[in-house]
Structures are given as C-alpha cells and as structure tokens.
Amino acid sequence: MASNTLQKPVLAIRGLRLAFGDRRHPTPVLHGISMHIRPGEKVALVGESGSGKSVTARLAMGLLQDQKRVHVSGSIFFDGIDAAKGGPEIARRRGNRVAMIFQDPTSALNPTFKIRGQFRDVLRSGDRSISNDEADLRAEAALAEVSIPDPKRALDSYAFQLSGGMNQRVMIAMALANRPQLLIADEPGTALDVTVQAQTLNLMHELTEKTGTSVLLISHNLGVVREFADRVYVIYRGRIVEHGTTAQLFNDPRHPYTRALLAAIPKISGGGLPDLPERSPEFESPLIVHEGCGEPTEAFA
Amino acid sequence: MTGNAPILELDRLGKVFSADGHSVAALDDVSLAFTRGECHAIVGESGSGKTTLANLVLGLIGATSGEIRFDGATLGRSRTREQKRAIQLVQQNPLSALNPRRSVGASIRLPLDVHDLGRRSERDARVASLLQEVGLEPEHARRSPRGLSGGQRQRIAIARALACEPELLVLDEPTSALDVLVQARVLQLLQRLRQERGLTYLFITHDLAVVRAIADRVSVFQKGRLVETGPVETLFSDPKSAYTRELIGAIPVVTEAEAALRAAIRAGAPVPAGAE
Numbered sequence: 001m002a003s004n005t006l007q008k009p010v011l012a013i014r015g016l017r018l019a020f021g022d023r024r025h026p027t028p029v030l031h032g033i034s035m036h037i038r039p040g041e042k043v044a045l046v047g048e049s050g051s052g053k054s055v056t057a058r059l060a061m062g063l064l065q066d067q068k069r070v071h072v073s074g075s076i077f078f079d080g081i082d083a084a085k086g087g088p089e090i091a092r093r094r095g096n097r098v099a100m101i102f103q104d105p106t107s108a109l110n111p112t113f114k115i116r117g118q119f120r121d122v123l124r125s126g127d128r129s130i131s132n133d134e135a136d137l138r139a140e141a142a143l144a145e146v147s148i149p150d151p152k153r154a155l156d157s158y159a160f161q162l163s164g165g166m167n168q169r170v171m172i173a174m175a176l177a178n179r180p181q182l183l184i185a186d187e188p189g190t191a192l193d194v195t196v197q198a199q200t201l202n203l204m205h206e207l208t209e210k211t212g213t214s215v216l217l218i219s220h221n222l223g224v225v226r227e228f229a230d231r232v233y234v235i236y237r238g239r240i241v242e243h244g245t246t247a248q249l250f251n252d253p254r255h256p257y258t259r260a261l262l263a264a265i266p267k268i269s270g271g272g273l274p275d276l277p278e279r280s281p282e283f284e285s286p287l288i289v290h291e292g293c294g295e296p297t298e299a300f301a
Numbered sequence: 302m303t304g305n306a307p308i309l310e311l312d313r314l315g316k317v318f319s320a321d322g323h324s325v326a327a328l329d330d331v332s333l334a335f336t337r338g339e340c341h342a343i344v345g346e347s348g349s350g351k352t353t354l355a356n357l358v359l360g361l362i363g364a365t366s367g368e369i370r371f372d373g374a375t376l377g378r379s380r381t382r383e384q385k386r387a388i389q390l391v392q393q394n395p396l397s398a399l400n401p402r403r404s405v406g407a408s409i410r411l412p413l414d415v416h417d418l419g420r421r422s423e424r425d426a427r428v429a430s431l432l433q434e435v436g437l438e439p440e441h442a443r444r445s446p447r448g449l450s451g452g453q454r455q456r457i458a459i460a461r462a463l464a465c466e467p468e469l470l471v472l473d474e475p476t477s478a479l480d481v482l483v484q485a486r487v488l489q490l491l492q493r494l495r496q497e498r499g500l501t502y503l504f505i506t507h508d509l510a511v512v513r514a515i516a517d518r519v520s521v522f523q524k525g526r527l528v529e530t531g532p533v534e535t536l537f538s539d540p541k542s543a544y545t546r547e548l549i550g551a552i553p554v555v556t557e558a559e560a561a562l563r564a565a566i567r568a569g570a571p572v573p574a575g576a577e
C-alpha cells in the first residue's frame with residue numbers, strides 16, 4: 001500500500017523533458033515532469049490523448065531514447081540506473097526488472113509464435129540457464145494463477161486463437177512471471193469489454209499485491225484510476241497539474257483541469273451534461289500538490 | 302412525444318451469418334419500436350449484435366428473417382432514394398469516415414448533390430450554415446479533415462449526415478474515440494440538434510454512463526438477443542436482467558453517488574427513486 005514513505009522509491013522521475021523533431025525546431029512534448037513510485041505502490045498517470053502519458057511510460061522502459069529525432073533530458077532513476085539515457089542498461093532490465101502491459105493484448109503478442117515460445121523467451125530474460133521443461137512448468141503455473149482454465153492448451157495456441165480477455169491474462173502472467181519491481185500498464189483492457197476490463201484490473205490488483213510489485217498505471221479513464229490506484233498524477237499537455245492520493249484527488253479536486261475532467265464524465269447516477277470548454281487557459285495553471293504528497297528529496301541511485 | 306406512432310419498427314428481426322458450414326445468429330428474433338423524437342440507446346458488449354442491427358437498419362445487409370418498417374412502410378435491401386435519405390449514419394472514427402483528399406466543404410456538399418437537395422447555386426451557402434449549426438465556422442469548408450481535431454471531425458461527420466435532412470440518425474459509438482471534455486461537447490451538440498430538428502436517434506454504445514446522460518430509452522443486447530428494454534431511469538433504478546446488473550456492476554465510476562448506486566445494483570436491490 002501507499003504511505004511507506006521511508007522506503008526508497010522504485011521509480012523516480014526528475015525534470016523529465018522530451019521533444020520530437022530536429023534540433024533547431026523541436027516540438028516539446030514533456031515540459032519537465034517529476035513523479036515517483038514507492039515499493040508496492042500503485043500510481044496512476046492520467047490524462048487525455050496527446051498529454052504525454054504514454055511517452056512517459058515508453059521513456060521509463062527505455063523504448064524511445066534510441067530513436068532518431070528524440071531529445072530527452074532530466075532523469076529516470078530505476079534499479080540503480082538512469083533510464084533516461086536509454087541504452088543497454090535499461091534494455092537488460094526490460095521483461096524482468098520492469099515489465100509492461102499494453103492496451104490491446106492480441107496485437108502485443110507475436111502472431112507467428114505460439115504462447116509457449118513467447119513465454120520461454122520471457123522466462124529466459126530473467127534466468128538464462130532455465131531449461132525448456134522448467135520454463136514450461138513455470139509458464140503453466142503462471143497461467144493457472146491468472147485463472148486460465150487449460151494452461152497446456154493455451155501454451156499451444158497462437159494469440160489469435162484466444163479471446164481478448166484470455167490474451168490479457170496471458171500478458172499479465174508473462175509480465176509478472178519474473179517478479180518485476182515495476183509493472184507499467186498502459187491503458188490495460190481499454191480495448192476490451194467492460195466486464196473483461198473489470199476482471200483484468202482485479203487480476204492485476206490481486207497479483208501485484210501478492211508479489212509486492214509497484215505499478216505505474218497509464219490511463220485516460222478516471223473511473224479506472226479511482227478503482228485501481230493509491231496515488232494519482234494528472235497530466236495536461238506535457239505538465240503534471242495535480243498530484244494527490246486517490247481519495248484526495250477524487251473527493252477534493254483542486255486544479256481547474258481535474259475539476260473539468262471530473263465534471264465532464266457522464267455519471268451512471270445521472271445529472272446531465274455540464275457546459276464546459278474543451279480548452280481553457282485555466283487548465284494550464286500551476287501544479288497543485290495535496291498534503292503529504294510532494295516529491296521525495298532524498299538521494300537516489 | 303409519447304403516444305406517437307413509432308418511426309422505426311423491428312418485427313422478429315433475425316440475421317444469420319454462415320460460412321464453411323458454421324452459422325452464427327448475430328441477431329435473433331428481435332422486436333423493438335423506436336418512437337419519433339426519442340434517443341433510443343442500443344447497448345451491449347462486442348458480439349452482442351448491435352452493429353448488425355445498425356447495418357440492417359441502414360440497408361447495408363439484408364435480414365434473414367423478420368421485417369423492418371420505417372414510417373409504416375416495409376424496408377427491404379433495395380430502397381428508394383427518399384428512404385435512403387431519411388436514415389443517416391455517424392460512425393465512431395470520423396477520420397476514417399471522412400475522405401482525407403476531399404475538403405470538408407466538398408464532403409458535406411456531396412449528399413446535397415447526390416440527393417439533389419436545394420438549388421445548385423445555394424448549396425455552398427447550405428454547407429456554411431450546416432457548419433455553423435454544428436458549432437464550426439464557414440471557413441472550415443476549405444480545410445482538409447486531416448488538419449482538424451477529433452472533435453471537429455466528428456462535428457463535420459454530423460453536419461454531413463444532417464445535410465440530407467434525415468429523420469433517423471444511426472449513431473454508432475459517436476463519442477467513444479473522443480476525450481472526455483470533447484465528448485461532453487459533442488453529446489451536448491447531439492442533444493441540441495435532436496430537440497431543434499425533432500430527430501430520432503438510434504444510439505449504439507457500450508458506455509452505460511453515456512446512455513444515462515443522453516438516452517430516453519435503452520435496449521440491452523447480449524449475443525444477438527434483446528435481454529432488456531425500457532426507459533433509461535428504470536434501467537438504472539431497477540434493472541431486470543442479471544446481465545444488465547453485471548454490465549452496470551462493472552463500470553468504473555468517479556463519485557461516491559455512483560459507487561453507491563452500483564453497489565446497490567450489484568447486490569440486486571432496487572434503487573429507491575431520488576436516491577442519486
């Protein structure tokens with residue numbers, strides 16, 4: 001849970017800036033964002049399309065830095081390294097120290113290999129000496145843990161032979177197979193039906209509690225964030241605008257942008273549609289941090 | 302508005318898709334009436350048959366059994382120009398619904414030319430007034446849809462559908478691809494247009510909160526079957542089917558009031574009126 005403020009953060013992002021394009025005319029995407037996640041914490045980064053939430057996740061995984069026309073400054077402390085620099089250090093940690101779950105599980109899995117082979121690769125990235133038999137046994141156990149009825153059959157299937165909900169379970173099982181310190185979930189289940197999405201979130205919650213894995217949840221859906229996260233960062237056009245615990249943010253939203261978002265969401269309890277602008281200079285007002293939620297000052301790395 | 306003869310009636314409508322000896326009933330014996338001037342939401346998860354229903358109503362596919370009546374007349378696959386004009390579609394993704402090589406103005410003008418509506422010399426002025434009606438500027442006519450935001454593009458798709466002076470709009474997840482602030486504006490626009498023009502909406506969505514905000518009636522589909530239909534208030538105060546309860550129970554919510562409503566529905570208790 002949250003508030004274990006004495007433990008060193010698993011992930012600490014400091015003044016992260018990102019721009020795309022050539023050096024003389026770069027297009028800024030992130031304007032210096034800072035955030036942190038402590039061991040076992042579930043932290044959400046919530047914002048609309050184009051706000052910079054997914055690129056933040058990709059930078060934390062080291063997936064953007066090595067591309068052309070990408071300019072990164074600031075730092076991402078994770079597992080004793082600065083992931084903002086990209087390169088082999090973070091690449092080596094992907095799939096075992098840090099894992100990711102994507103929006104559409106069926107397209108995230110390789111359609112040309114059976115689940116069995118993909119699962120072996122994942123387990124091998126955590127333990128190079130693992131034998132095929134041993135890997136298969138661990139894969140079966142992992143699939144049973146995510147309530148896949150016939151793990152052996154699932155291992156012998158291609159992703160396109162399984163339903164979206166099944167593939168999502170396979171993805172979660174793979175992501176957690178090496179007991180990563182950090183799981184990054186980018187819009188998990190958004191492409192799936194609501195009942196399957198709810199199952200996905202429950203499953204993620206249950207398993208990460210069990211393994212003590214920290215979670216960075218990337219989402220545009222405030223409902224999903226409220227259900228899942230301990231703490232929330234709201235991002236708007238490349239800047240964090242509000243940061244608080246889930247209770248603080250939903251019971252007492254203070255930033256004009258957060259308030260607008262919460263008001264604009266249709267409610268199952270009714271109440272009609274509010275008259276709100278799509279954009280407003282007010283949405284760009286400075287960061288609001290709720291009590292007890294600042295960025296830690298202790299030394300990292 | 303109630304007591305009107307229905308504008309659209311589905312009478313024991315069925316659609317079976319078959320291939321390689323397998324057949325699937327995408328829509329199974331569905332009878333439903335749509336009252337003129339109402340927003341009637343069709344809700345269900347993937348595979349529930351909601352898109353098949355839309356395609357049948359639009360005449361894009363033919364029914365296997367049963368009948369569709371519009372304004373009392375039977376609608377088959379071959380339709381008169383007038384019948385085609387009266388039912389228009391707004392899709393989920395406006396970028397793929399609009400031709401990127403055609404200007405916004407040309408896209409909206411095309412249905413006017415096809416259906417030969419109004420005088421030729423007045424059609425550009427008509428395009429300008431349609432753009433204003435959906436909250437855009439006449440100058441947008443010269444732009445390409447590529448350079449516009451998702452919300453602006455959806456407004457253009459709506460303007461194009463309105464160009465035909467339709468009576469029924471089939472809205473297939475019209476705001477699911479939009480950000481919440483943009484979604485709220487587009488839903489407001491749809492609400493206003495329905496009132497001003499007396500339109501009837503067949504509103505397909507998977508989002509029950511959107512249904513609550515915009516619909517008068519709602520029909521819930523599961524695997525091609527109609528499981529529940531009724532006024533929107535009843536669906537949220539006392540859902541009859543277990544499947545509807547399951548759907549409402551799975552919605553991620555943002556307020557305490559919503560969480561309380563959802564908890565009551567999960568528990569199977571009717572929600573007292575005014576307990577919002």
